[in-house]
Amino acid sequence: MIKNIASKFKVTGKLQAYDDFGNGHINETIALTYVENGVYKRYILQKLNKVVFPNIDELMENIVKVTGYLQEKYIKIGKDPMRNCIKIIKTIDDGNFYTDDRGDMWRMMYMIEGTVAYDLAIDNDVFEKTGKIFGEFISLLNEYPVDTLNEIIPDFHNTKSRFEAFRTAIKANNVKRKKTCKAEINFVYNNVGLCSIIVDAMDAGTIPVRVTHNDTKINNVLMDAVTGDAVCVIDLDTIMPGSLLYDFGDGIRSGCNTAYEDEKDVSLVDFDIEKFECFAKGFISGLGDNIKKEEKDMLHMAGIIITLECGIRFLTDYINGDIYFKTTYPEHNLVRCRTQFMLVDKMLSKISEMKAIIAKY
Ligand code: GN1
Ligand code: MG
Numbered sequence: 001m002i003k004n005i006a007s008k009f010k011v012t013g014k015l016q017a018y019d020d021f022g023n024g025h026i027n028e029t030i031a032l033t034y035v036e037n038g039v040y041k042r043y044i045l046q047k048l049n050k051v052v053f054p055n056i057d058e059l060m061e062n063i064v065k066v067t068g069y070l071q072e073k074y075i076k077i078g079k080d081p082m083r084n085c086i087k088i089i090k091t092i093d094d095g096n097f098y099t100d101d102r103g104d105m106w107r108m109m110y111m112i113e114g115t116v117a118y119d120l121a122i123d124n125d126v127f128e129k130t131g132k133i134f135g136e137f138i139s140l141l142n143e144y145p146v147d148t149l150n151e152i153i154p155d156f157h158n159t160k161s162r163f164e165a166f167r168t169a170i171k172a173n174n175v176k177r178k179k180t181c182k183a184e185i186n187f188v189y190n191n192v193g194l195c196s197i198i199v200d201a202m203d204a205g206t207i208p209v210r211v212t213h214n215d216t217k218i219n220n221v222l223m224d225a226v227t228g229d230a231v232c233v234i235d236l237d238t239i240m241p242g243s244l245l246y247d248f249g250d251g252i253r254s255g256c257n258t259a260y261e262d263e264k265d266v267s268l269v270d271f272d273i274e275k276f277e278c279f280a281k282g283f284i285s286g287l288g289d290n291i292k293k294e295e296k297d298m299l300h301m302a303g304i305i306i307t308l309e310c311g312i313r314f315l316t317d318y319i320n321g322d323i324y325f326k327t328t329y330p331e332h333n334l335v336r337c338r339t340q341f342m343l344v345d346k347m348l349s350k351i352s353e354m355k356a357i358i359a360k361y
Contacts, residue, residue, distance in 0.1 A: 002030065002045070008098040009089050009108040011043060012036055018045070023119060023219055024235065025325045026052050031111065042111035043089065047104055048097070052324060053237065056105045058150035060096035063236045064088055066144065066211070073140050083112055084232050115222035115231050121255035124278045126228045127218070131279035133230035134216050134251055135286020138244050141211040142290045146241050149211060156214055156238060157246040159195040159309045163188070166316045175321035181334055184315050187341045194305050198245050198298070206294050212242030217254040244291065248299055249306030251279050256303065257343050262336050269339050271346035276303070277357045284361040300354035304347045311340030 002018050013036030021031040021044065028047040033040060053059050067088065071081035081087070089108040091098045097107040121127035155161040166188060170178055178185070201207045213220075213233060220235040254261070256275040259268040280299065284291065317324045318333035327333055347354075 002032075005098060005100060005106050006032055006043075006045060006108070008091050008106075009043075009045075010092055011041075011089060011108070013039075013041060016040070022117070026237070032108075042113065044109045044111055046107050046109075048107065048237075050103075050105065053152065055150070055152065056097060059152050059237055060088070060107065062149050062152065062239050064096050065148075066141065066236065066239050069144055070140060082110065086110070086112070086232065086234055086236065112222050112232050114225050116225045117219040117222055117234075119219050119260060120257075121218055121272075121275055121279075123228065124274065126223060126230075127255055127275055128278040128282035129223070129228065129230040130218050130221050130255065131251060131282025132286040133221055133233055133282075134213065134247055135283040135288075137213055137233045137286075138210060138247060139287055139290045144211045146209055146211050149240050152238055152240050156240070157242060157306070157309065158199055159197075159305055159312075160199050162309050162312050162316070163192060163195045166312050166319075169316045169319040173319065175319070177319050177321070181315060181318065181337075184311075184334070184337055184341060187344075188308075188312055188315065191308055191344065194301075194308050197301055198243060198305055201294070201298065202243055207243055207245065207298065208292065208295075209241045210244055211239065212244060212247050214238035214240060214242050214246055214250075216247040216250040218251060219254070244287070244295055245298055245302040246306060248280075248283055249302030249304075250310075251283065252276060252303030253307040253310060253340070253343065255279055256347075257339065259339060261339055262332060263339050264335055266338050266342045269342040269346065271343055271350060273350055273353055273357070276350075276354060280357055281361055284358075296358065299358045300351060303354075304344055304351075307340050307347065308344050311337045311344065314340060 003015055006015055013034035015032060016035045017033040018030050022029040026049045030045045032043045032045050048056050067085055070085045074081045074084050087110050097105050099105050215235055215238045221230050222232045222234055224231050256272045258270040258272055314333045314337035322333055325333060
């Protein structure tokens with residue numbers, strides 16, 4: 001099957017091998033190895049998640065437009081557009097993706113060789129570079145006309161809407177899991193006040209709508225395997241109008257946790273404030289002038305809000321019966337939710353430290 005799907009894209013050579021690749025929770029990712037005249041080349045093939053993304057046409061349109069724009073920018077600033085930016089490979093019919101007989105949708109990209117992605121931020125210097133490349137990403141797109149982008153998942157980071165979806169799930173209690181997560185449900189109610197902070201500021205126009213990545217989990221940056229330099233921001237499915245607070249917040253959520261997102265032993269979860277400083281320093285320097293005072297004044301709260309939101313999303317999906325995120329065992333989403341809520345608690349006790357750090361940069 002994979003061979004047949006791969007043959008629909010504009011690549012030359014003979015397909016030698018393919019294997020599962022990466023750790024994403026949404027799409028299925030496969031690495032393809034081709035050989036042509038004794039030279040090996042690798043590509044990424046992805047089956048896109050139709051439940052999460054009902055409008056793959058629009059999603060791919062965003063990606064193709066934005067990567068085309070970024071590639072030109074990279075050339076101008078002396079970077080390598082094929083290494084510092086993902087590049088979509090067209091289908092033989094010149095499409096952005098291929099739909100198979102079952103209605104599943106696939107896309108292909110060039111593999112960026114000699115890079116790795118980390119699920120945990122172990123090295124301070126590497127993590128600062130991660131922050132910097134996410135800040136630069138927003139900077140490079142600063143002049144991109146934000147209203148020409150499709151809104152791929154409406155209200156994706158609208159934390160208030162996420163809270164409403166959580167309440168709807170509890171009310172429906174479709175798979176009778178409500179009784180197994182009472183403490184987590186209470187945690188959400190006790191912290192509901194946090195949900196409105198970013199949304200209200202955006203609605204009031206205090207902070208601007210920008211082109212943002214919206215999924216700045218640290219494993220969405222490819223790092224050079226030898227030098228540790230940040231090479232390329234990947235997973236552009238959710239590029240759309242947003243706030244830079246979302247991107248900062250998700251970087252903090254994923255990189256300042258001392259434990260994995262799905263660590264079962266929550267006592268291993270802690271908030272690493274030193275890592276916070278590294279990411280903040282990198283992110284702010286990557287943004288340059290492209291941050292308003294009002295945004296900067298809220299940066300210290302962004303990690304808390306996005307971590308709470310992510311925990312609410314995991315909990316909602318657990319209550320709904322695991323219909324959104326990939327899971328490998330029945331409590332997987334609940335376990336993920338617990339690490340997020342523990343991290344929120346740890347962060348809440350360090351608000352003033354975070355504020356003082358932001359003020360330094
Ligand atoms: C999903 O695709 P991936 O694994 O990078 C999710 C993010 C969550 C993240 C939590 C489209 O990201 O929003 O923060 O899982 N992506 C989508 O790990 O929902
Ligand atoms: Mg993703």
